[in-house]
Amino acid sequence: MKRRELLIGSASLLLAGCDSPAPELTGGWVGGANAARGHRLRAPLPKAGEGPLRRTKILIIGGGVSGLACARGLSQAGITDFALLELEDASGGNSRAHQMGGMACPTGAHYLPLPGPHSQEVYQLLEELGLVSQQLGRAVWDERHLCHSPQERLFFEGSWHEGLLPPPQTPSAVAQQHLFERAVEAAQATLGFAMPSRRARWTPGHAALDAETFAAWLTRQGLHEPHLLWYLDYCCRDDYGAGIQDVSAWAGLHYFASRHGFHPANSNSEREAVLTWPQGNAFLTDAITAPLAEHIHPGRSVMRVEPGKHQVELLAWHEATQSPERWVADQIVFATPLFIANKLLDQTLAPLKAAAEQLRYAPWLVANLQLKAPLLQRTGAPPSWDNVLYASQGLGYVDAMHQSLKPQAGPTVLSAYWALPQARRAELLTQDWRHWLRQVLADLSPVHPDLADQLQRADLVRWGHAMSIPVPGLRSSAALSALLLPQGRLHFAHSDLAGYSVFEEAYTRGRQVASGLAAQLGV
Ligand SMILES: Cc1cc2nc3c(=O)[nH]c(=O)nc-3n(C[C@H](O)[C@H](O)[C@H](O)COP(=O)(O)OP(=O)(O)OC[C@H]3O[C@@H](n4cnc5c(N)ncnc54)[C@H](O)[C@@H]3O)c2cc1C
Structure with missing residues (x-):
């Protein structure tokens, strides 16, 4: 066989579940918690x-x-x-951070939303580091550190869509998005949420939200549209390491009322800017x-x-x-x-x-995938910094080279994130890295069939007790x-x-x- 056929053959074996990956494929556990x-x-x-x-x-x-x-x-x-x-x-x-092929990539946290009015200390840090300055009473950000456009996209029903909220397909789906938007606005207006969270006064209303799961609260509001629920679950898994069945309604609302906002597809509100870096x-x-x-x-x-x-x-x-x-x-x-x-x-x-x-702590896996060349693309929204697959096991991947100012796409590192159920902590800490790489590739490959072939090296990071779940x-x-x-x-x-x-x-x-x-x- 020619070398290319060999590589493809061995990459397919890897996906098929064979325990010995291609000799060309190297990788292992790096960084993370020792x-x-x-x-x-x-x-x-x-x-x-x-x-x-x-x-x-x-x-x-x-x-x-x-x-x-x-x-x-x-x-x-x-x-x-x-x-x-x-x-x-x-x-x-x-x-x-970690390095692969001379490219920096994250091992864990990878972005920071622009600080809001209650985050004075964070704003001051960013000002001291020269990322923002006050000009004529306005905060002016150094654009090199703001996430470059396009920021995020979702693979949903066969193509890529801008943003992460699945596009509503029926009038009732639109109505559900607006119902949730109004619920977030009402919670903010009547109770108050802040980032950092303890800068909002804690009231009996907050305590009541804290007493039930976000899923139970959503049901009581009459929110049941599956695509919207998937999105809310995704957001909670992304920030809290656990979904709507696990986190409190306080945490679910706090996410949207303090740090990220909720942006229905057909509203005028814009997604907030975030700061991010290759590392x-x-x-x-x-x-x-x-x-x-x-x-x-x-x-x-x-x-x-x-x-x-x-x-x-x-x-x-x-x-x-x-x-x-x-x-x-x-x-x-x-x-x-x-x-x-x-x-x-x-x-x-x-x-x-x-x-x-x-x-309770969520275990996390981060798979840094060093690619020889850009992946082939499906139709729809172009490659973005954050790329998420609807209904996938993982939380998608960020592209470490997205912030580079190179005019053409080339080799890069994709960092795929997985928040795992606590029941899988032992598996995370004991299983071989190949076991996890296979799962990451199987998760992404339906959308990126050439991923395994472009993979040069995979460095995986495991966090047994990554973050506390609210x-x-x-x-x-x-x-x-x-x-x-x-x-x-x-x-x-x-x-x-x-x-x-x-x-x-x-x-x-x-x-x-x-x-x-x-x-x-x-x-
Ligand atoms: C995979 C992942 C992705 C994330 N993504 C984001 C993101 O994009 N944006 C964001 O804002 N946040 C993100 N987070 C949350 C992140 O945890 C926080 O942003 C922040 O880094 C937490 O800092 P910390 O000091 O509270 O905790 P830690 O980072 O947990 O720091 C605790 C420190 O204590 C040390 N330590 C532990 N035991 C001992 C000991 N016995 N002796 C000495 N030292 C010890 C540890 O080694 C560690 O350095 C992410 C977290 C993970 C795990």
């Missing part, structure tokens, strides 16, 4: 030994967006005596990390936190030297997920234990609210405090903790 380091917490504690005892006033555990925001806040307040310990070899958490939100975390490098200690897996009367002792594992490291601090900031914070503490903290028991009751949780206040010398900054995970929540919470600490220190 499960081996994370699971070190379950192992017996090492003896601390006689190594040097490091002292610092404030110790931040976790270098995701929230930990980095806290570090930036401390530094900008003029506090220099602080350190940040991060388990991975690089900071960024869920907002880190995803690592653009932001790298920019925050750079000036703080002397304070950031990567490759330190914190194993134990022991609060005392006058100070807090901490035991970390230094991954490079495979040895324990002891730290002492006046104040500790937990910028790790709350279930990890709960495991790290040597004593029970009632609200932390209760919150950790209430939180299940009914979580936002009303007294335990979660209690952790907004310092617990003695312990402070909590992670996006888990919001009950769900987006950049704005993580960044704002990290800054709030830093402001509280600065006030406590009188600076």
Whole structure:
């Protein structure tokens, strides 16, 4: 056989379920959460030994967006005596990047909507990074960082359509879209929603929404049109890692009333602009990390936190030297997920234990697919940054080269996203990468039959506990609210405090903790 036939043959075998993919096809697991380091917490504690005892006033555990925001806040307040310990070899958490064939691509978070009126801290960050400036009282954005047009498209009933909302096909489908639009407007007008979410007052009306699933609420509103329901489910899976049957009605409405808006196909409202970069939100975390490098200690897996009367002792594992490291601090900031914070503490903290028991985490898979050449295209809307297939298992893919200013399409990396049910976490953590690649290819190939043939390499990322799901009751949780206040010398900054995970929540919470600490220190 000729080489091309061989390649096609082996790619088809891969799709057909053969366990040994083509020798030309390379890939594997990359980045993501280092499960081996994370699971070190379950192992017996090492003896601390006689190594040097490091002292610092404030110790931040976790270098995701929230930990980095806290570090930036401390530094900008003029506090220099602080350190940040991060388990991975690089900071960024869920907002880190990868490289394939010289092209940057995301391993997790990949966009940020333009900040609204309640996101002052995020706006200030973007202004400090030079992404936006005030001109004649208006925010003027640097266009290089705004998602280039076309932004998104949906493969629906045999062709691509602009936008992600399936085009309504009957007058009653149009009416259903407008019914939902009015419901979102009414919820915003009567209750109020904000981003970050805790900037909206919490009322009995919010609590009632938080008590039921979004699916139940939609049914009560008389919303049943299948294409609309698919879209609402897709949006929830995309931001919350779980669909309308799992998230609360508060979360479902919050998505549309605060961060994204709802844009019926035939209305005049425009889809909001988003900021995005080939490397995803690592653009932001790298920019925050750079000036703080002397304070950031990567490759330190914190194993134990022991609060005392006058100070807090901490035991970390230094991954490079495979040895324990002891730290002492006046104040500790937990910028790790709350279930990890709960495991790290040597004593029970009632609200932390209760919150950790209430939180549910969605596992996620990100498949970065390096392509030799652009894919053949079906009819309809042209290739966009975000490309979604109606009723597919995955959440579609973003094109890392979309933001490049090259006039012609060429090799690229497509990042396909899957939010998985919690029941598939074990499968995600134990199965070979080929098992998952086969599923990703099978999901996309009906629309892109040449995908397997164009695939040069596949680097997959797995997140066992990617983000907390805003299940009914979580936002009303007294335990979660209690952790907004310092617990003695312990402070909590992670996006888990919001009950769900987006950049704005993580960044704002990290800054709030830093402001509280600065006030406590009188600076
Ligand atoms: C696949 C995926 C896609 C996403 N897409 C978007 C998006 O497009 N836009 C968006 O706004 N948000 C997105 N998100 C949400 C994202 O989680 C938030 O934007 C944000 O990055 C969360 O930051 P964080 O600091 O709260 O948490 P994390 O990123 O979870 O940070 C926690 C940090 O703590 C560290 N840590 C854990 N245990 C220890 C320990 N024992 N010792 C030391 N360090 C430890 C971790 O390594 C990690 O760096 C996405 C998330 C995922 C998983």
